[in-house]
Amino acid sequence: MSRSLFSDQPTNLAEISVSELSGSIKRTVETAFDHVRVRGEISGYRGPHSSGHAYFALKDDKARIDAVIWKGSFTKLKFRPEEGMEVIATGKVTTFPGSSKYQIVIETLEPAGAGALMALLEERKRKLGAEGLFDPARKRRLPFMPKVIGVVTSPTGAVIRDILHRITDRFPVHVVVWPVKVQGEGSGDEVANAIRGFNALDPLGAVRRPDVLIVARGGGSLEDLWSFNDEAVVRAAADSEIPLISAVGHETDWTLIDYAADVRAPTPTGAAEMAVPVKADLDAQISNLAARLRGSSSRQMDSRRQNLRALVRALPSLDQLLALPRRRFDEASAGLGRGLERTTLAKRRIMERATAGLRLELLSGRIADGRRRIAEQVLRKDRCLERHLLRERSRLAKAEVSLLSLPQRLSGQIERDRLKLQSLVRHADTALVHALSRRTAAVLAHDRMLQSLSYKNVLKRGYAVIRGEDDQPLTRAANIAAGQMLSVEFADGRISASAVEGSEPPTSTPLPEAPVARKRVAKSASAKGPEQGSLF
Template sequence: MFPDNDSPTNLAEYSVSELSGSIKRTVEQAFEQVRVRGEISGYRGPHSSGHAYFCLKDDRARIDAVIWKSSFSRLRFRPEEGMEVIATGKVTTFPGSSKYQIVIETLEPAGAGALMALLEERRRKLAAEGLFDAARKRPLPFLPRVIGVVTSPTGAVIRDILHRIADRFPVHVLVWPVKVQGDGSGEEVAAAIRGFNALEQEGAIPRPDVLIVARGGGSLEDLWSFNDEAVVRAAADSQIPLISAVGHETDTTLIDHAADRRAPTPTGAAEMAVPVKADLDAALAALSARLKGAATRQMDGRRQALRALARALPSLDQLLALPRRRFDEAAAGLGRGLQMNTLNKRRTFERAAAHLRPELLAGRIIERRQRLADALQRAERVIERRIDRSRARIGTLDAALGAVPSRIAARAERARDRLSGLVRRADTALAGDVSRRKALLAAHDRMLQSLSYMKVLERGYALVRDEEGHAVKQAAGLGPGAAVTITFADGTVDAVTGPPQAGGAVPPAAAEPKRKIAKPAATADGPPKQGSLF
């Protein structure tokens, strides 16, 4: 048996909206302010609206979480996937889907251990990319002209750096003010490092030779901005040598690993950046004194060596004594040498003259004549052989030339036939070309006659020219008393223009102009030549 639907009951009836609203109020009143510890899951960054949606979970449950845009901008830490946090906020429901969620107002890491684990994980990730390699680090310039400082514009850090630089070696210092703690501080530090690197070498603002990123001491949470991945990458990508001076000597951040040098304190960074001017002056004075003493000692040593060499050199008389003696001996023996040379030449001549007898010359002449006769006989035989070979070659050529007239006659007959054919083809082509040109000339003549202004004059029109022979197109171009020439179809008339009359009446003086009819002259080639209207 089913119960009767009309039976009375004491249960109140709610609509879905009323029930959802009641649950929402109950949950919000019961959990108006709670602190929840859990691991961030499903975080993808802020939504386009600025709100952030993700989940908090542990090993047995999970709860949806949301951070509104107004609260997100005030967070000291940005949420990251897998980060264990403690969230403070209130629990509420979303009636549209019967879900509950926590609206987070503040967010903090779940203890220093969680931060250290996150820091170690990030350090391993960046180290694997090679951002901390020693090969990437650049040496610091010995004496920079401009130093760039990225730090807070207020506080003891910037004062300590400026004071230490002024004491050691005053140089130009550029300060890029940034926030060193809180929301957005990491982005400002990274932007400052990139901004210094973007300056031109010879621009209006000088480009620093070395950068100092500095901040005073603090807790791990206070220094967390310098563990930001954007800051570390900006420091690693910096083309300007960078000194990290974040916190005290015991504080370590990720930018210390990416920087070219790490200073224990901001004051230590200033000491690394510039040397002590007084020490340099003292070292320079010592080196100058040493250089002056060395130069003096060197000059003294060389002066003594020069004096020793001068004492060792012989005098001029000693140097010339031996050459003078050799010269005197040679001069003394020159006369005897000439006499002996003349005597030797005479003896040689006498020996040669003894061999020159008439009988010897006659024998040599006979021998030479015999050689000449033998050469003439050999030449005559050679010439006779060459003449015989030439006669044989001429006979062969004469026999060959005997057959040439018949071949020439045959070739001439073939050439005559080919020439006759070409003449007939040329006559035919010439006659066709003349016909085409006659037809073309006739067509041009017809077109010329159709365009000739003489045809217009035959219809009763006239052509007016001024004294220079130019055609007059408008009456305004002529003044009173101007001489003109009027050309008709049958001749030409000279006329003089008169003053203009009202109504177009012809003046009496011009009523009967002197007529001079001149027909176009015929040429020897045919009818009068065509003129032009222009």
């Protein structure tokens, strides 16, 4: 029996530590609420943490409880949490002794009824519609006769068999199937990746790029068709360069991909009918058009033949056409002899006038004048050549004198250049010494700044750096597992250590300056340096 310091009355209550009390409360809560289903609205959701865990809160109009989804459970969720979404969470309630808080650890999560899904669907439809993804101006026309059709669907269902059967009956073409999941976790990402994969194919590659795409799935409930309401699927369908036909569900089923697709088909079979025409109908139409072409060609030839015959009857005869040219030819041939005689007489008179002025005396005088002119030109050329030779001799004499005085001029120039070079060398040495001094002072200043900012100066004041097995610094106790080998760096060296206690999980919204659970670290047998005692 013990007595209180401030009371004389004895008490039978045993004293326990805060850790023991927190642990007892934790075990009691986890035992009493090890499996609960909670309905509430998601609040404070900002997506998964960098660790893969998700932290948020569930609330109603009167209360609020923190919630966490561990990484392993988050990847298995059928629906991704969204801010403001009403859900039903299944999990267990636990406490976090470090801050005296309790929270629910969620294992499964589902929307709170079809009403919540419809509200979420309408909100997503308004958001994507506001971005213009459903704009009719974005939609493309389907090709009339595609050579390759790409189908995005499950390879094991009846949908692909119906599509292939319908295409074979109507117009057999090459069909490329991209197998995907059409329901469940990850199915939306697979469908979006399939659409982008078809668009990335080379038109001339081993697997040709399709001329039209069909995204198909059989009927089902709203939850079964939810993958085709995924935002990634809608954006992939809207960005597709290949015309896309949406054939999801029955005629009464509508998903968001139906709004983004170029054409919506009521059923997968209807999509196959939209993609290709009926070959038999085309053959009949071609035969009909060929018969009409032959008939019109025959009628056209008959009409042209009749017109030609009428034109031939209107043409004059050959004698009528040649009568006038023949008369002109006869008249020209009759006047040809007379014209030749007149031309000969005229040319003879011109020749006689020209020969009348040709006499031997005139030719001899002209030759004598030509010889005199040539002799005078020869004399002028000789005098010009002599004057040119005299000028060249004078120029060569001046050049010889200049060359003789060149060494004296060059020696003076070389001496001036040598003195100038010596001056420049002295100035360069001085400038180099000054530049080296400035650079040395700058390097010393940076070195002093680097030493002042070095973490080793902090270690000299009694601090230490804890590193993991990969020699990377550890900044949070939550990142250290029990039994993990550690390296503790002090100012005078390093020692090896081992963590012997685990830490409690972080709260839903940890703060950068919030206190973290401490760990006891036992010094290993291979530690070096002086005895440090307990590190924490």
